Amino acid sequence: MVKHAQCCDEKCVHPDLVNRVLNELPDEDALYDLAELFKVFGDSTRIRILFALFETELCVCDLSEALDMTQSAISHQLQILRTNKLVKSRRDGKQVYYSLADEHVVTIIAQGLNHILE
C-alpha cells in the first residue's frame, strides 16, 4: 500500500486567505455558545413547544396534550429551553406556566422559516 501525502501538510493553497479567516473568526467560546443555541432549536419537539408558545403561555399539562407527548418528555425539553433562556416560567398554584423568554426566539424561527420556504 502506498503512503499518500496528506493535503496541506505545509502551507498550502491560500495561506493568505487562511490567515485572514483566522483573524476574523470569533473566539471559541462564542462559536461554541452559538452552536449550542442552534442545537436547542434543532429538535422538532422543542420547535413545536416554541411554536405552541407563540400563541399564548401554556402549562406543562397543556403542552403535553397539545403535542401528544408524555408529561415527562415535555418537562425534560422545557428544562433545556429554560436553561438556554428561550422560555421562562411562572408558577400559579399547582401549574407551572411557560412562555417565550423574548422576541429573539420569534425572530430566529422566522429567519429559519424564510430559508425553508426558499
Next chain:
Amino acid sequence: MVKHAQCCDEKCVHPDLVNRVLNELPDEDALYDLAELFKVFGDSTRIRILFALFETELCVCDLSEALDMTQSAISHQLQILRTNKLVKSRRDGKQVYYSLADEHVVTIIAQGLNHILE
C-alpha cells in the same frame, strides 16, 4: 405502590387554548424541516466553516488548515452543509471552492449572535 393518575388523562387545564394551538401549529413536515435546518447550525465545526466563508470562498484544503481539522472531517461536514443548501461549491482544477449559498445563512447566524450577546 400506589397507582397515580396521569396528568391530563381527560381534557385538562385549558382545552380551549390547546385547540387554538393545535389549529395554528404548522404541519409536521414544515416543523421537521425547520428543526433539521437548525440542527445543521447546531455544531461548532459547521458554524466555524460558515464563519470562515463569511470572508471569502475557500477550498477544502484551506478550511482544513484554518480550522485545524482533518480534510475528511471537513468534507463530511461540507456535504451536510451542501445537502441543506447552506453552501455551494465550484470546482477549479483539483480544488473545490465552497461559498455561502445565500444571505439567509448570514441573517440566521446574526440573529443567533444577537441572542447570545443578550
Next chain:
DNA sequence: CAAACATATGAACAAATGCTCATATATAAA
C-alpha cells in the same frame, strides 16, 4: 396531617451524530 395532583428529575437505553481510517474518484502533471 394525609391524599391527590402537577411538575421535575435521575437512570437506563436506543437512536443519532461526528470523527477517524481506509479507500474511491477526479483532475493535473510527468
Next chain:
DNA sequence: TTTATATATGAGCATTTGTTCATATGTTTG
C-alpha cells in the same frame, strides 16, 4: 498512461441525545 494531489465517501466507533420509567418535589384540598 502512470503518478501525485485534492476531494468525497463508506464503515466503524465513541459520544451525545431524546424518550421512557420510576420516583422526588411542590402545592392544594380534605
